[in-house]
Amino acid sequence: RGNFFRNKAAASMAQPLLTPTSVALSLSPPRTPPHGSVLRNLYTNPRHNHDHRRRDDKNTNNDQAGDDHDLYQSHTLVSRFLQLIPPRLGLRDLPLHPHLPNSLSFPDKLTRFLGAVLPLETQHSGRDEGYFRSIADGMVTLTCPLVGFGHWKEASEFLELSRSGLPRTTSVRDEGLRPPSNGGSSLDGRGHRQKGRRRRRWTRKRIPYGDHSMQFFDLFLPTKKDRLHSNNDNKATNVHSQSSFSHNKTSVRGTLFFVHGGAWGSGRPWMYRLVAPAFLKLNFAVAIAGYRTYPDAPTIDDQCRDVRLAWDKCGHVLNELAAPVRDGNDGDGDGWVGNVICGHSSGAHVAMLILVDMIGEWMKNEANVGASERGDRQYPWDPHFFVGLSGPYDISYHFDYEAGRGVEQISPMGAICGRSRENFDRASPVKRLLSLFGNQKEEMASNPTIQRLAPPMLLVHGIEDSTVPFTATSDARRSLRGCGLEQCKEVYLEDTGHQDVVMHFMLGGPAKDVVLDWLLSRGGQRKGATQLQSRL
Numbered sequence: 001r002g003n004f005f006r007n008k009a010a011a012s013m014a015q016p017l018l019t020p021t022s023v024a025l026s027l028s029p030p031r032t033p034p035h036g037s038v039l040r041n042l043y044t045n046p047r048h049n050h051d052h053r054r055r056d057d058k059n060t061n062n063d064q065a066g067d068d069h070d071l072y073q074s075h076t077l078v079s080r081f082l083q084l085i086p087p088r089l090g091l092r093d094l095p096l097h098p099h100l101p102n103s104l105s106f107p108d109k110l111t112r113f114l115g116a117v118l119p120l121e122t123q124h125s126g127r128d129e130g131y132f133r134s135i136a137d138g139m140v141t142l143t144c145p146l147v148g149f150g151h152w153k154e155a156s157e158f159l160e161l162s163r164s165g166l167p168r169t170t171s172v173r174d175e176g177l178r179p180p181s182n183g184g185s186s187l188d189g190r191g192h193r194q195k196g197r198r199r200r201r202w203t204r205k206r207i208p209y210g211d212h213s214m215q216f217f218d219l220f221l222p223t224k225k226d227r228l229h230s231n232n233d234n235k236a237t238n239v240h241s242q243s244s245f246s247h248n249k250t251s252v253r254g255t256l257f258f259v260h261g262g263a264w265g266s267g268r269p270w271m272y273r274l275v276a277p278a279f280l281k282l283n284f285a286v287a288i289a290g291y292r293t294y295p296d297a298p299t300i301d302d303q304c305r306d307v308r309l310a311w312d313k314c315g316h317v318l319n320e321l322a323a324p325v326r327d328g329n330d331g332d333g334d335g336w337v338g339n340v341i342c343g344h345s346s347g348a349h350v351a352m353l354i355l356v357d358m359i360g361e362w363m364k365n366e367a368n369v370g371a372s373e374r375g376d377r378q379y380p381w382d383p384h385f386f387v388g389l390s391g392p393y394d395i396s397y398h399f400d401y402e403a404g405r406g407v408e409q410i411s412p413m414g415a416i417c418g419r420s421r422e423n424f425d426r427a428s429p430v431k432r433l434l435s436l437f438g439n440q441k442e443e444m445a446s447n448p449t450i451q452r453l454a455p456p457m458l459l460v461h462g463i464e465d466s467t468v469p470f471t472a473t474s475d476a477r478r479s480l481r482g483c484g485l486e487q488c489k490e491v492y493l494e495d496t497g498h499q500d501v502v503m504h505f506m507l508g509g510p511a512k513d514v515v516l517d518w519l520l521s522r523g524g525q526r527k528g529a530t531q532l533q534s535r536l
Contacts, residue, residue: 016494017463024101025469029404030397035104035112044102107466112406123410127265128295132410136266144271151507157277161204161220162270202280209313210306212292217310218269219317220276220286221250249323254337254384255285257314259307259354261345261390261502265294265412272344274506278516283334285322287314291350294412300427303416304353311341311354315381322379337519338384344502345468346413348391352429355386355455360436362453385522386457387515390501392468393476394431396424401469430479456487458518460511462496489518 033040104112115123126132148155203223208216256279260272269288276286291297291306324336343351392398395417402408417427425431457480461473470492477490491514493501504511 017492021464023099026471027100028469030400034404043100108405115406120409127410127412130295133266133293140271154274154507158274161273207317209309214290214292215306217287217289220280222280222283251325252285252322253283253325255339257341258288259343259347259351261347263412264346264416278512294416300417303350307350307354319379340385340387341383342387344389348388356429356433359453383455385455388459390461390465390468390498392472393429395427396421430476433483450484454485456522459490461492462501463492463494465498467498
């Protein structure tokens, strides 16, 4: 017995991703029959089906005595197999699938109970009239102060990031924005530093891109002294000519464009503000996009349109406020990395849809690919990397998973994605990518255009995510590789749930470390980066 437990512990250490929870999630609907169905009971509790059929047989024909060999009269393969098992062995009482859970978790029991008790009209009105959003955002607002307990440094950074406005210097044309200069310090009229004010490490500016109150993004810029204009950079080479830069711009190594989640129907940019510090400390600009959530955005195309407007506006603003750092030859590891589109949960789904739409536009006009880096644009504004965190990328599959949990009616996903399987497919990024090739889908994998246009992609997922199962990432990665996107990696984090992934970015954790290692190693800025676990 001691050897058995030692071998079991050694196996768990060798396979940290193989846990009862991860196995159960890998066998969740629609991969297996839903809980409560006859077929599910057949897999998990054969004796229950035996006894149920025996009672039915006795009620219909009392003259026929059923013995253990006559419990199954069905002609299915499973029933025939069970009839061959001698009853004295007791194997009929064992589940046909030992890893398939025969009961629901408590959260799933609760959601299925509420879904069964609440009338459909109540669920639909709560979803379509914004009550779902009010409850979800209200719960986050109430629990947000609790995160600060024990994380005083992060709480201080959150308060610092909440200070709005940029230091007053020369205004920027057309935007009325004021770029940071002189390291972000405040100067008086004679150019002297004002005393009694703490030097700000970062600056935040809220920039609207539409008329709706949700159509804005928060732009964070580092206020470190610009390395571009130091006196010891004679050996450095420019990404662009030095004449293209003005001395009042902030030099950055790239931009993180973050799309928050919230089940398509909730979430605010301020809730994800702590995503920014990890990148600001590396001299990145950070934009956290706000967009209309359901029901203000009735369709997924409306949300994608909002995020795309935010992306385009962000590029225009950064062209006025920021400049890419020089790529130095001294190996200091502070050179240009690139622009990153990143999203969490439903934000990852929307962000990937935006990327697919960009690829479709580039395919139609390949001659102008990279045109954003030419002309009068000084700041390169093309997506160089994509990072998806715990995202559902197949809407039809995720709808079935939500149905297994009993939340498909109150969840905004089904409503915003079209309420039909055909619309679900159109709202799925991979299937939308397949549609770009029409009748030439078999040529996608060998098509050099798609391989050249698509940026490197990293998909990160918690192995114990019960909100969006990790199988969403594994299926998406396999499909993307089949489409010819060879530069697509997947990483699974042990003992990590749905919200844990984004909390790692806010409070520190393996998800943040994996993403930063991947980005900096791809940009050639970090030696000995973490080896990514690209396969289960």
